[in-house]
Structures are given as structure tokens and as C-alpha cells.
Amino acid sequence: MNSFLKTDNSSSDLMKGLISQFDVNSYEERTDELSLEVDPIKNSNRPLPMDKEINLDPNKTILSKTDSKGIIEYANDYFIEISGYEEFELMGQPHNIVRHPDMPKTIFKLMWESLKKGENIHAFVKNLSKDGRYYWVLTNFEFKYDEEGNLVSYYAKRKAAPRNAIFEIEKLYYTLRNIEARQGMNTAVNYLHGMLEDKKMTFNEYNYNLLNVNENALKNYFDNSKPEVQINSPEEKKKGLFGRMFS
Numbered sequence: 001m002n003s004f005l006k007t008d009n010s011s012s013d014l015m016k017g018l019i020s021q022f023d024v025n026s027y028e029e030r031t032d033e034l035s036l037e038v039d040p041i042k043n044s045n046r047p048l049p050m051d052k053e054i055n056l057d058p059n060k061t062i063l064s065k066t067d068s069k070g071i072i073e074y075a076n077d078y079f080i081e082i083s084g085y086e087e088f089e090l091m092g093q094p095h096n097i098v099r100h101p102d103m104p105k106t107i108f109k110l111m112w113e114s115l116k117k118g119e120n121i122h123a124f125v126k127n128l129s130k131d132g133r134y135y136w137v138l139t140n141f142e143f144k145y146d147e148e149g150n151l152v153s154y155y156a157k158r159k160a161a162p163r164n165a166i167f168e169i170e171k172l173y174y175t176l177r178n179i180e181a182r183q184g185m186n187t188a189v190n191y192l193h194g195m196l197e198d199k200k201m202t203f204n205e206y207n208y209n210l211l212n213v214n215e216n217a218l219k220n221y222f223d224n225s226k227p228e229v230q231i232n233s234p235e236e237k238k239k240g241l242f243g244r245m246f247s
């Protein structure tokens with residue numbers, strides 16, 4: 001793991017400064033584009049991030065259901081276990097209760113833009129547990145509509161994020177956070193769009209590329225139903241999607 005990218009206890013003073021500045025701004029500059037009007041726990045009560053990772057079970061799914069504003073209505077047992085909170089602490093809370101300060105705002109802006117359109121987004125997210133440890137997930141969203149076609153619920157399924165992809169995404173997120181802290185979120189959003197245009201990829205495609213899988217393979221990974229898809233070589237066929245993603 002590249003210690004240069006760490007921003008927790010082991011981070012440099014510069015990064016600590018940048019992150020704390022980012023955090024303050026993220027609360028004060030809340031815009032309508034983002035989900036929530038209230039912070040779930042007062043700033044001083046937010047868990048203090050520490051440089052300790054929770055290794056997720058790749059066979060398990062972290063699931064939550066929210067209303068259209070991202071207020072948590074349900075979380076499965078694995079969500080409860082990994083987040084470190086009790087049900088009564090999570091239900092009715094905004095989903096940013098697990099937001100980690102290392103996450104760029106830019107990624108959540110992109111996430112909400114997709115969600116409001118009812119479009120799935122596969123994003124790598126570093127989450128913060130109640131005890132200050134972190135865990136990396138890959139997201140998948142499903143949508144529920146009422147009879148008039150209004151979006152009423154989001155279902156977020158999260159799986160363990162493969163290690164090699166985390167290494168790459170940490171570098172991108174580090175860059176985005178620095179741009180956000182120094183130049184503001186819009187500049188960081190423009191940078192991300194520029195990077196994707198340069199690569200001729202959508203954000204999802206960029207993430208599939210990091211995972212070395214296509215959209216169908218990822219869908220099956222989340223469905224847990226047909227793991228043996230998009231096999232590229234006989235050797236990889238033996239490993240299957242799961243083996244390839246986590247090797």
C-alpha cells in the first residue's frame with residue numbers, strides 16, 4: 001500500500017490541513033445537488049478516522065435501502081456489523097453517516113446525478129466505521145418507483161473492492177481531493193470529466209477497466225448468480241470472475 005496516499009493518522013501535516021479544510025467546506029457549502037440538509041452526527045462526534053482497514057468478506061453483500069433523499073430505512077446484518085452501528089443508530093439517518101473524509105465530494109456529486117436519473121453507478125467508495133476504521137466497497141444501485149413513476153427508494157448493494165483497483169483509485173481520489181481543497185469542487189469535477197474524455201470512457205467504464213471486467217460480468221458479480229462470465233483465457237476460466245477480481 002502506498003503510504004504517500006494515506007490521509008489518516010500516518011498522513012503528513014499538509015494532508016491533514018487539506019482534509020480538515022475540505023471537511024469544513026463540505027458541511028458549510030452544502031448545495032441542493034447533494035442529498036441532505038442535516039449532518040447525521042455533529043462534527044465533533046464524527047468518528048476519528050484511523051489508518052486501520054476492515055477486510056471485507058468477498059462473499060458477502062453490504063446492503064442498504066434509503067428513501068429518495070438518501071435517508072436510511074433498512075440495512076442488512078453485514079452492513080450493521082461492518083459499520084459498527086446499531087440498527088437504532090442508523091435508521092432514519094442520512095447515508096453520509098458512513099462517509100469517510102478521504103472521499104472526494106466530486107464522486108458523490110457524480111453518484112447523485114446518476115441516482116436522480118435512475119442510472120446505476122459503480123463507484124469505489126471508502127467508508128468510515130463507527131470505530132474509525134475504513135473499508136473499501138464497490139457500489140451497485142437498484143431503484144424502486146411508485147405507480148406514478150416517481151423514484152421512492154434506492155437499494156445500494158456493496159461488495160468488497162478488489163485490492164489492485166483500490167491502489168489505482170486512491171491516486172485519483174487523492175488528486176480530486178487536492179483540487180477540491182485548493183480550487184473548489186467544480187474544478188475537480190471538470191478535471192474528472194477531462195480525464196474521462198481523454199480516455200474516451202464514462203465513469204462506469206473507467207471503473208470496469210480498473211476491474212478488468214465488463215458491465216455484464218459486474219452485474220453477475222452483484223447478483224451472485226452466474227459468476228462464470230466473460231472469461232478471457234482458459235487459465236482465467238478456471239479462476240472465474242471472482243478469482244480474477246481478487247487475485
Ligand SMILES: Cc1cc2nc3c(=O)[nH]c(=O)nc-3n(C[C@H](O)[C@H](O)[C@H](O)COP(=O)(O)O)c2cc1C
Pocket residue numbers: 026034035036064065066069070094095096097098099100103105108115125127154155156
Ligand atoms: C442508497 C444510497 C447509498 C449510499 N451509500 C453511501 C455509502 O456507502 N457511503 C457514503 O459515503 N455515501 C453513500 N451515499 C451517499 C450519501 O448520501 C452522501 O451523499 C455522501 O456520503 C456524501 O455526503 P454529503 O452528501 O453530506 O456530502 C449513499 C446514497 C444513497 C442514496
